[in-house]
Amino acid sequence: MTDTAWIDAALTSARPQAVGALLRYFRNLDTAEEAFQNACLRALKSWPQNGPPRDPAAWLIMVGRNVAIDEVRRNKRQQPLPEDDQAISDLDDAEEEIAERLDGSHYRDDILRLLFICCHKDLPATQQIALALRIVSGLSVKQIARAFLVSEAAMEQRITRAKARVADARVPFETPGAVERSERLASVAAMIYLIFNEGYSASGDTAEIRSPLCEEAIRLARLLLRLFQSEPEIMGLTALLLLQHARAAARFDADGQVILLEDQDRGLWNQKLIAEGLALIDKAMRHRRSGPYQVQAAIAALHARAEKPEDTDWAQIDLLYGALEVMQPSPVVTLNRAVAVSKVRGAEAALEMIEPLAPRLANYFHYFGVRGAFLMQLGRNEEARVAFDRAIALANTTAEAAHIRMHIDRLMRDSQPRSAKAK
Amino acid sequence: MLYAILCYHDEDLVGSWSKEQDAAVMQKLAVVQENLAKQGRLGPVARLLPTTAATTLRKDDPPIVLDGPFAETKEQLLGFYVVDCKNLDEALDVARDLGKANPGGTYEIRPVGVFRPGSVES
Numbered sequence: 349m350t351d352t353a354w355i356d357a358a359l360t361s362a363r364p365q366a367v368g369a370l371l372r373y374f375r376n377l378d379t380a381e382e383a384f385q386n387a388c389l390r391a392l393k394s395w396p397q398n399g400p401p402r403d404p405a406a407w408l409i410m411v412g413r414n415v416a417i418d419e420v421r422r423n424k425r426q427q428p429l430p431e432d433d434q435a436i437s438d439l440d441d442a443e444e445e446i447a448e449r450l451d452g453s454h455y456r457d458d459i460l461r462l463l464f465i466c467c468h469k470d471l472p473a474t475q476q477i478a479l480a481l482r483i484v485s486g487l488s489v490k491q492i493a494r495a496f497l498v499s500e501a502a503m504e505q506r507i508t509r510a511k512a513r514v515a516d517a518r519v520p521f522e523t524p525g526a527v528e529r530s531e532r533l534a535s536v537a538a539m540i541y542l543i544f545n546e547g548y549s550a551s552g553d554t555a556e557i558r559s560p561l562c563e564e565a566i567r568l569a570r571l572l573l574r575l576f577q578s579e580p581e582i583m584g585l586t587a588l589l590l591l592q593h594a595r596a597a598a599r600f601d602a603d604g605q606v607i608l609l610e611d612q613d614r615g616l617w618n619q620k621l622i623a624e625g626l627a628l629i630d631k632a633m634r635h636r637r638s639g640p641y642q643v644q645a646a647i648a649a650l651h652a653r654a655e656k657p658e659d660t661d662w663a664q665i666d667l668l669y670g671a672l673e674v675m676q677p678s679p680v681v682t683l684n685r686a687v688a689v690s691k692v693r694g695a696e697a698a699l700e701m702i703e704p705l706a707p708r709l710a711n712y713f714h715y716f717g718v719r720g721a722f723l724m725q726l727g728r729n730e731e732a733r734v735a736f737d738r739a740i741a742l743a744n745t746t747a748e749a750a751h752i753r754m755h756i757d758r759l760m761r762d763s764q765p766r767s768a769k770a771k
Numbered sequence: 772m773l774y775a776i777l778c779y780h781d782e783d784l785v786g787s788w789s790k791e792q793d794a795a796v797m798q799k800l801a802v803v804q805e806n807l808a809k810q811g812r813l814g815p816v817a818r819l820l821p822t823t824a825a826t827t828l829r830k831d832d833p834p835i836v837l838d839g840p841f842a843e844t845k846e847q848l849l850g851f852y853v854v855d856c857k858n859l860d861e862a863l864d865v866a867r868d869l870g871k872a873n874p875g876g877t878y879e880i881r882p883v884g885v886f887r888p889g890s891v892e893s
């Protein structure tokens with residue numbers, strides 16, 4: 349690795365902590381971000397010569413703060429600054445002092461606050477994700493625009509709007525109390541899950557450019573888990589993301605077509621990610637405080653543990669989805685459970701289970717894909733075709749549509765009932 | 772004498788390496804390891820999963836199980852080597868070679884008291 353690569357990695361890893369602390373100080377996202385950028389510019393000049401500082405985050409916070417204060421003074425804007433603003437003469441001592449303070453509770457709360465601001469409830473999900481990728485992860489507007497398949501100008505506008513909304517919402521900058529902290533933790537976890545899904549639900553030609561979102565979500569989840577080491581749900585979330593992402597290389601063929609779980613080459617699954625995911629879910633279960641992320645991770649773990657598709661413990665997956673339905677009632681959860689039910693009790697029972705979901709999932713691609721597959725298994729080919737046609741109309745990506753078309757082609761080829769593939 | 776070379780590094784930093792950066796470091800380290808292996812001096816080598824996957828058992832009475840690694844510090848134990856060296860100077864040389872391949876972080880060099888190679892296949 350070259351020297352600059354080392355610096356890049358150090359800046360990336362220090363970013364959430366440094367921006368978080370600068371935000372606490374300046375109470376303005378733009379100022380904090382700009383201060384961080386300026387500090388990075390100085391780091392690129394100073395670190396190759398002087399070597400890396402002992403604590404890169406502390407260095408960046410201090411330099412960013414001083415540069416911004418100088419700028420304010422130069423502009424002679426009469427902005428009141430917090431009282432602990434002291435001219436820092438000796439760089440080393442100051443760095444040490446800041447590093448010491450960072451090791452305390454501020455460190456946790458700064459990052460949490462930063463994440464929390466990005467997942468503010470007044471912001472629509474897409475803005476939350478865009479803001480987090482910009483502010484916490486430091487991705488460029490161009491990179492984010494590319495991942496969301498929109499123009500750079502549109503993404504710039506989206507982020508600017510999100511920032512304005514955050515400023516209007518008067519987000520509290522004080523250290524959160526215990527109750528508030530656990531509430532924040534839940535919304536931050538949800539936001540990380542959303543970022544992951546943005547990458548995970550991409551397919552075909554978009555899969556490659558969006559998979560960095562999955563990796564970024566995993567990085568943020570690990571960060572959150574390091575801050576809250578005894579939260580089983582955060583262990584569950586991290587495990588879930590690792591286990592899902594482990595299959596990334598096997599999920600699409602060379603043409604970008606979807607490969608179903610049971611048809612995937614399991615040799616392509618990333619065993620290192622699986623090992624880490626299994627270790628985390630194992631650890632989480634010990635706490636006996638179950639939650640939706642842990643249950644989903646446990647389901648993913650059962651798939652990951654099956655060396656061959658026929659080894660999959662569908663009965664246990666059915667039970668786990670049953671538990672998830674209780675915790676998080678949702679037609680989508682029931683739809684997923686129905687796939688497990690079709691394996692355990694047959695397509696008839698599964699079809700019966702999803703029938704009542706029709707009104708609520710009338711515009712959901714997977715509902716019609718799954719329904720078509722069940723009908724096909726039962727040999728009700730004409731009805732299956734109708735369901736598949738509807739699924740194609742609702743497909744979000746070309747790969748999804750192509751996948752359903754393959755089912756229809758198969759129906760056309762033989763009208764014999766055959767074992768079809770569920771989702 | 773056998774020496775254990777314990778690898779400490781800032782996990783945030785190592786975790787923010789891209790896949791390519793990580794692979795490049797591993798490849799450079801492999802060169803150093805191959806050299807040692809050819810001389811018949813390389814014992815077991817382990818890279819540990821992130822400390823988020825760690826659990827700590829405090830041997831109090833009764834024992835207490837804690838989530839996370841043993842010590843919350845800036846640098847975490849990320850892996851180790853066991854290498855056969857004549858003396859500390861030689862062990863330091865090996866650590867320096869490893870350090871050239873993977874700059875940053877810290878190596879702790881500890882003489883090994885009891886060594887059982889074990890029977891686990893990797």
